[in-house]
Amino acid sequence: MVRWIIIASSTLAMRLTLFPLHVLQMHKIKKISRSFSKLPPLFPPPLSGRSYIEQISLFRNERRAIGCPxxxxxxxxxxxxxxCFLLWMTSIRRMCLDNHPGFDCGGALWFQNLTELPHGVLGPIFPFLIAGLHGVNVHFSFDRSSVRNTSGLLGLLSEYYRKYLNFMMLPLFFIGYCIPQGSLVYWVTNSSLTAIQQVSLKLPVVRAKLGLLDKDFPKAPALSAEMVAHELCKVSPENLSPHELLVLSVKLLSSGHRARAIPLLQMALEKDSGHVKALIVMGQARLQEGLHAEATDHLERAISNLILTGHPTAEDVDHLILASQWAGVACIRQGKNAEGIxxxxxxxxxEEPEDxxxxxxxxxxxxxxxxxxxxxxxNAEAVKYLRLxxxxxxxxxxxxDQCL
Structure with missing residues (x-):
């Protein structure tokens, strides 16, 4: 059998051997994503009194308790x-450089001699394939909705990493000229199988067979910040009601675009200065920005409006609880412990809510x-509430236990 077929078939055998591990990893990651909302934060929340080590220990214990991988x-x-990739590459390269029997005539078409470097008119084919397949695999990897919808700092880092990987297509093209054609046969085969694997694992039929398909598939796409901005381009914010402005601002905040959300909240409060939900959301946003005085002002205004409500609904009570929580945190962060308490x-x-x-x-x-x-x-008062x-x-x- 010609050597290039042996190289390609051994690469296929290796990828088939590794495929069950990849599927197992996807199952584990799926289980992690389902368990994530049940886990405590990795870092200690404000006023929790826990150190980082204690919080991480709690996180680890909770993760084990619910069976999260x-x-x-x-x-x-x-x-x-x-x-495995590096082992195959270096092994085949060594065989090429050592003129392993059959490698000098074990190729086909334009790569008859596997020990030679790419050359001639058809020499760019392998480097072009390597660079192109790299770009295709990067595109498939970052085309997942979970990656595209990532926002905030993680989304920014992900975008820069994607650009870096795309830039690597150029160096890979020139690196292809420095590698024997036998190794390039392996590289192209491996990259091709990676692309095929990524495409296959996106097909609902394949995912269902492997037990990777979500029960609620297909899901409706979530509104991204870009979609919200597109809607704002169609309708002037000045023509929106305070409630509509609040809804848009919450969507932007959930996407990590606080700078875009704040003006909408301000506009909503200009139209209705007593809008409780807008006041609470604005207070939370200002608190996250570290503007504790402004946060306190908005939250206390919300509390005043809620207290003046003659017959508060269950929703009003929930808003009062949230506003009081955040107002307390904002005051304590300013050193106003008595006001915060x-x-x-x-x-x-x-009364304890039923909802x-x-x-x-x-x-x-x-x-x-x-x-x-x-x-x-x-501590005596703290213990009383902690028992509840x-x-x-x-x-x-x-x-x-810490207070006793």
């Missing part, structure tokens, strides 16, 4: 594929209050 699974396939204590005057989401906010507020009280050496929190969520028991 290790995050090292993200590197599993690459940690095997890259060494006063805002947080407002939550204790409310699960509001109830979670309620006990989050009690936890923040207990943390603030413990820092003021008011633990009764609702036993996983918070460690906070109670």
């Amino acid at each position: 290790s995050y090292l699974w993200f590197l599993a396939f690459l940690s095997v594929q890259i060494p 006063m805002h947080l204590e407002r939550i204790t005057s409310l 699960p989401k509001s109830k979670a906010h309620y006990f989050d507020g009690l936890l923040l209050l207990a943390s603030a009280l413990s820092k003021e050496d008011r 929190v633990v009764a609702y969520d036993p996983s918070r028991k460690e906070f109670l």
Whole structure:
């Protein structure tokens, strides 16, 4: 059998051997994505009183408790594929340089001699294929919705990394002239199989066979910041109602585009200065920017409007809990601990909500209050509220243990 066929077939055999590991990795990553919302944050939340080591330990214990796989699974396939790629490349290159029997006439078409470097009129074919397949694989890798919809710092880094990989097409083209044609046969075969694999794993039929298809497939595409901006181009923001402006600003904030969202919130408040939801969202946005005084102002205005409500609804109560939480945090971050505790204590005057989401906010507020009280050496009061929190969520028991 001619040598180039042996090289190509051995490459195919290697990729088929590695494919089950790739599928297993995809299953693990899918399980991680489903478990992510159930895990505590990796870094300690404000006023939690936990150190980074304690928070990471809590994160690890919770991850194990719910059966979430290790995050090292993200590197599993690459940690095997890259060494195999380098091993195959160096081995074939060494065989070419050592004039292994059959390599001098084991090619076909324009690459008859596998020991030679690309040359002649048809010499650019292999370098062009290597660079082109690299670009195709980069495109397929970054074409996934999870990558395209990534925003914030991670999205920016992802975009720069994509540009870097695309730029690498040029160096790879010239590197192709410095590698024996036998190694280039392997490289082209491997890159071609990677492209085929990526295309195949995007097909719903293939994903269903491998158990990778989400139950809710297909999903409706989420509105990106660009889509929101496109809608704003069609309709002038001045013609939108405060509620519509709030909805657009929330979509922008969720996409990490705070700078675009703030003007819309300001416009909504200019049209309706007492819009509670807009005040709360603006307060949260300002708090994230570190503008604690402005955040406090907006949140306290929201609280005043909610308190003046004659017959508050369940939604009003939830808004009051959230506004009191964030106002308390904003005051404490300014060193106004007494005012912050006063805002947080407002939550204790409310009845425990029946709505699960509001109830979670309620006990989050009690936890923040207990943390603030413990820092003021008011442990007895902190313990009282922590017992209520633990009764609702036993996983918070460690906070109670710290105060006892």
